[in-house]
Amino acid sequence: MGITATVPGKVHITLKVNGEEMEVSFAPYKTLLEVLREDLGLTGTKHGCELGECGACAVLVDGAPLLSCLTLAIECEGRAIETIEGLANGPELHPLQEAFADLGGSQCGYCTPGAIMTAKALLDNEPEPSSQRIKEAMAGNLCRCTGYQQIVESVEKAAGCCRHAERVKA
Amino acid sequence: MEKNVTVSPIAKSTLIGQRVKKPDAPDKATGKTRYINDMVLPQMLIGKVLFAGRPHARIVRIDTSAAEKLPGVYAVLTGKDAAGLKFGFVRDNVALKDKVRCEHDEIAAVAAETEEIASRALELIKVEYEDLPGVFTPEAGALVGAPLVHDNFPGNKSLHFEFKHGDLAAAEAASDCVVDSVFRPHHVTHCCMGTSCAIADFDHNGKLTIWTQTQYPYNYKMDLAPALGLNPGDIRVMQPPVGGAFGSKLDVYPYEPIAALLARKTGRPVKVIYSREEEFKAAPTRQAAIIHMRTGCTRDGVLTFRSADVLLDNGAYTSWGPTIPVIMMRTTSGHYRVPVVDFKAQAIYTNNPYAGSFRGYGNVQTTYATAQQMDMLADMVDLDPLEFHLKNAQISGEVTPQKSFLRECALVECLETAAAASDYSRKRKAYAAARDKPGRYKKGIGLASSIHNAGGAKIHKSDGIGTILKVDDYARVTVITGASEIGQGIDAVITLIVAEELGVPVEHVTIVNNDSDIAPWDVGVHASRTTFIAGNGTRRAAQKAKAQILSAAAKMLNEPAGTLELRGGFVVRDTCGTPLIELDRLLRRMHFQNVPELVMVTDYYEPNSEPEGAKHISDHSAAYSHAVHIAEITVDTLTGEIKVDKVTVAQDVGRVINRMGLEGQIEGGIAIGLGYALSENMRIEKGMLRNPCFRDYKLITAPEMPPLDMHFIESNCAEGPYGAKGISELPTIVIAPAIANALYNATGVRIFNPPMSPETVARAIFEARQAGK
Numbered sequence: 001m002g003i004t005a006t007v008p009g010k011v012h013i014t015l016k017v018n019g020e021e022m023e024v025s026f027a028p029y030k031t032l033l034e035v036l037r038e039d040l041g042l043t044g045t046k047h048g049c050e051l052g053e054c055g056a057c058a059v060l061v062d063g064a065p066l067l068s069c070l071t072l073a074i075e076c077e078g079r080a081i082e083t084i085e086g087l088a089n090g091p092e093l094h095p096l097q098e099a100f101a102d103l104g105g106s107q108c109g110y111c112t113p114g115a116i117m118t119a120k121a122l123l124d125n126e127p128e129p130s131s132q133r134i135k136e137a138m139a140g141n142l143c144r145c146t147g148y149q150q151i152v153e154s155v156e157k158a159a160g161c162c163r164h165a166e167r168v169k170a
Numbered sequence: 171m172e173k174n175v176t177v178s179p180i181a182k183s184t185l186i187g188q189r190v191k192k193p194d195a196p197d198k199a200t201g202k203t204r205y206i207n208d209m210v211l212p213q214m215l216i217g218k219v220l221f222a223g224r225p226h227a228r229i230v231r232i233d234t235s236a237a238e239k240l241p242g243v244y245a246v247l248t249g250k251d252a253a254g255l256k257f258g259f260v261r262d263n264v265a266l267k268d269k270v271r272c273e274h275d276e277i278a279a280v281a282a283e284t285e286e287i288a289s290r291a292l293e294l295i296k297v298e299y300e301d302l303p304g305v306f307t308p309e310a311g312a313l314v315g316a317p318l319v320h321d322n323f324p325g326n327k328s329l330h331f332e333f334k335h336g337d338l339a340a341a342e343a344a345s346d347c348v349v350d351s352v353f354r355p356h357h358v359t360h361c362c363m364g365t366s367c368a369i370a371d372f373d374h375n376g377k378l379t380i381w382t383q384t385q386y387p388y389n390y391k392m393d394l395a396p397a398l399g400l401n402p403g404d405i406r407v408m409q410p411p412v413g414g415a416f417g418s419k420l421d422v423y424p425y426e427p428i429a430a431l432l433a434r435k436t437g438r439p440v441k442v443i444y445s446r447e448e449e450f451k452a453a454p455t456r457q458a459a460i461i462h463m464r465t466g467c468t469r470d471g472v473l474t475f476r477s478a479d480v481l482l483d484n485g486a487y488t489s490w491g492p493t494i495p496v497i498m499m500r501t502t503s504g505h506y507r508v509p510v511v512d513f514k515a516q517a518i519y520t521n522n523p524y525a526g527s528f529r530g531y532g533n534v535q536t537t538y539a540t541a542q543q544m545d546m547l548a549d550m551v552d553l554d555p556l557e558f559h560l561k562n563a564q565i566s567g568e569v570t571p572q573k574s575f576l577r578e579c580a581l582v583e584c585l586e587t588a589a590a591a592s593d594y595s596r597k598r599k600a601y602a603a604a605r606d607k608p609g610r611y612k613k614g615i616g617l618a619s620s621i622h623n624a625g626g627a628k629i630h631k632s633d634g635i636g637t638i639l640k641v642d643d644y645a646r647v648t649v650i651t652g653a654s655e656i657g658q659g660i661d662a663v664i665t666l667i668v669a670e671e672l673g674v675p676v677e678h679v680t681i682v683n684n685d686s687d688i689a690p691w692d693v694g695v696h697a698s699r700t701t702f703i704a705g706n707g708t709r710r711a712a713q714k715a716k717a718q719i720l721s722a723a724a725k726m727l728n729e730p731a732g733t734l735e736l737r738g739g740f741v742v743r744d745t746c747g748t749p750l751i752e753l754d755r756l757l758r759r760m761h762f763q764n765v766p767e768l769v770m771v772t773d774y775y776e777p778n779s780e781p782e783g784a785k786h787i788s789d790h791s792a793a794y795s796h797a798v799h800i801a802e803i804t805v806d807t808l809t810g811e812i813k814v815d816k817v818t819v820a821q822d823v824g825r826v827i828n829r830m831g832l833e834g835q836i837e838g839g840i841a842i843g844l845g846y847a848l849s850e851n852m853r854i855e856k857g858m859l860r861n862p863c864f865r866d867y868k869l870i871t872a873p874e875m876p877p878l879d880m881h882f883i884e885s886n887c888a889e890g891p892y893g894a895k896g897i898s899e900l901p902t903i904v905i906a907p908a909i910a911n912a913l914y915n916a917t918g919v920r921i922f923n924p925p926m927s928p929e930t931v932a933r934a935i936f937e938a939r940q941a942g943k
Contacts, residue, residue: 002290064228085200098196101195101198103191103830105792107659108412108413109411110362128897138872142869142871144838146838146841147838147870148837149878150837
């Protein structure tokens with residue numbers, strides 16, 4: 001451990017983001033969204049309304065989808081934070097990322113990271129959701145471009161791929 | 171046969187109509203894309219704006235001394251720093267104001283090290299206002315003696331438009347039926363998921379670089395320059411990825427010159443970015459209007475005339491909103507065969523938020539009126555609306571009273587296709603018969619259509635685009651184009667067209683379209699024009715490159731000219747597909763021969779349309795298109811809630827280019843139109859927006875999106891790329907009146923003041939029952 005300088009008015013903690021331990025100093029009132037974007041340079045998580053109404057900032061904390069604009073970063077010490085940057089396995093895209101790119105789930109793409117993280121939480125818990133169930137799970141992710149159809153198709157395709165991958169592993 | 175080539179014959183194939191993914195999609199899905207909202211430049215300061223927060227007032231005094239003394243503050247600007255730097259269509263706007271004319275008027279701006287310090291500085295600015303009586307509806311603004319929003323615009327009169335064709339009095343006298351109604355389409359806003367943002371930086375020669383979300387980079391320079399007292403030539407426009415635009419970035423808005431004024435004052439890059447609440451309050455709106463429309467027909471159901479008297483709520487400043495009558499009148503005169511037309515529109519200044527352009531551009535409002543009046547007239551003459559529409563539908567070769575030449579017109583085919591696919595006529599009769607039977611839930615089906623420009627709109631002196639295309643030694647193609655990518659997918663269309671023409675994989679095409687110092691001129695992303703105009707530009711440039719390559723190949727391979735083709739990365743014999751040489755090898759030979767040649771071509775494409783002109787009698791677009799929507803709904807007559815069960819779409823797309831992009835544009839366009847029809851509504855009370863958040867301003871969400879049955883009609887437009895027409899606005903335009911007509915079919919009530927929200931519908935049903943209808 002190196003020497004930790006204490007900066008007045010800031011907390012210094014370790015956050016576990018995408019499996020990496022990251023030391024970071026920030027004002028204690030900063031949201032997880034702000035710390036991810038401004039202090040850790042992880043700008044994949046988007047700033048859409050800062051009111052918890054659009055879903056663009058969704059990340060997973062201990063596997064559950066969470067709106068990072070409504071969460072204080074200090075609450076996340078010691079918890080597993082997953083962001084869009086952690087989904088790909090090196091150069092290999094996660095099936096959800098691949099499907100969103102291939103099937104038009106992303107137009108301007110600004111809502112895409114939040115939509116993919118929400119969909120990942122769904123598929124982690126329900127590997128075979130119906131399209132109605134996907135629509136309900138994605139109801140908190142606003143998209144102004146796609147009309148949602150290609151987003152739902154992307155999640156459906158990814159669900160099929162994830163199931164296939166699991167069968168291959170088994 | 172060249173040695174090393176052992177490839178079997180390559181058959182002819184086409185990418186036109188296939189599904190091609192957006193080249194930027196993988197980076198967007200991994201969070202790698204850096205949007206303008208994500209950008210940080212070295213030494214960058216954050217700019218924040220002090221909004222008036224009141225609709226109409228005189229500024230008595232401003233004291234910025236405390237804000238200036240706050241550590242970390244680098245500049246504080248007020249109206250005096252922008253004095254005389256007027257900008258906008260009629261030069262009625264300025265970056266920082268000396269008088270308050272609407273709630274979001276920019277009174278002062280601060281540049282500071284952090285957003286926190288900038289916000290604190292805004293709180294320290296003391297402004298003393300003297301509130302003035304305001305005008306909050308266009309009717310009030312037009313009254314004699316009404317308070318003036320701008321002293322130099324008497325009567326609060328902004329833009330005025332007129333078009334007349336034929337003898338209105340005679341046509342009225344010859345009409346057996348006339349419908350006469352007043353529609354009041356409401357204020358809505360774009361709700362781009364990425365909020366408005368600009369970053370400005372000056373170099374030491376006084377040249378401005380501005381990173382912006384603009385969708386019209388070249389005219390943007392011309393429009394931004396007067397707000398800063400600059401020569402447009404000294405502005406470099408950078409276009410990083412953006413979180414949506416939908417027409418909202420088709421003008422200069424004050425935050426952009428404010429960023430530049432702060433950058434000039436501080437000598438450092440300055441970023442201004444809106445919060446969602448600021449976005450709701452300060453971004454442009456779709457124009458609210460009062461449309462008094464009358465349409466007549468004979469007892470046989472033949473249209474005799476249409477008149478429209480439109481009063482537009484200009485808001486406090488003139489952006490693109492008040493120019494929408496240019497399109498409103500095309501629909502009034504061209505939506506079905508209308509022999510006599512009388513159109514006039516007056517925009518009136520009010521102290522409301524001001525309107526910009528928004529997908530559909532006036533046609534959303536107009537079609538809400540025309541398409542309902544078609545339904546009303548069909549009812550009066552007791553015809554199935556489908557039959558009534560067919561009776562008045564134009565066919566290929568017809569010319570509208572404004573001289574729009576409908577060279578390839580597929581309106582009849584759109585109507586017949588959508589009606590057959592949805593079983594429209596049978597369902598309409600059955601639902602109408604069930605209307606007065608007991609039961610809380612009523613089903614309805616409604617048909618609507620519209621016409622829109624589908625090959626640009628020559629409202630500027632030119633509607634053209636410049637393209638530069640180069641093919642390197644490895645057969646990788648770079649297209650340098652004026653066409654902006656704002657999420658709509660022109661990048662995929664360009665890669666598809668280059669791949670089609672040059673026989674290379676789409677992955678081998680790179681697009682450069684984000685820097686006005688590099689890419690050549692284009693009008694901008696608007697008027698459903700980009701696939702049409704940039705598609706033609708790209709195709710023409712690629713064909714020039716192809717001609718050069720094949721001519722060199724014919725010489726080198728000693729093959730007769732005109733017998734070769736490019737396919738699968740090879741030069742092949744056209745007839746049999748036999749590969750003769752790899753394309754990259756040929757390109758290197760061309761480059762490194764005794765008389766070297768590089769493949770780099772330029773093209774300037776100007777469509778064959780005519781300038782709009784002051785009289786509005788011109789073939790202003792290179793193509794026109796129609797769409798028909800048939801909406802099936804269930805109405806809860808107790809709560810007024812409308813559930814859209816299904817929408818059948820038949821649209822004349824000319825020719826499908828990228829099927830996936832086309833579907834995405836139609837689905838997304840309908841989602842915006844559904845929000846307009848059912849739930850989105852800016853609640854503006856005495857100039858103040860009461861619902862500046864997504865909780866209270868309701869967008870359509872995934873579970874509310876109905877199944878769509880889409881039918882693409884291919885009319886093969888002679889001027890369009892491969893026959894394609896522009897497609898992206900019609901889906902937003904047609905859906906609301908289709909639902910309104912379905913609501914009538916289900917319940918017998920009509921809503922003239924959208925949105926058809928539960929409270930509005932429930933009240934209309936209640937009042938109709940009280941009246942014994």
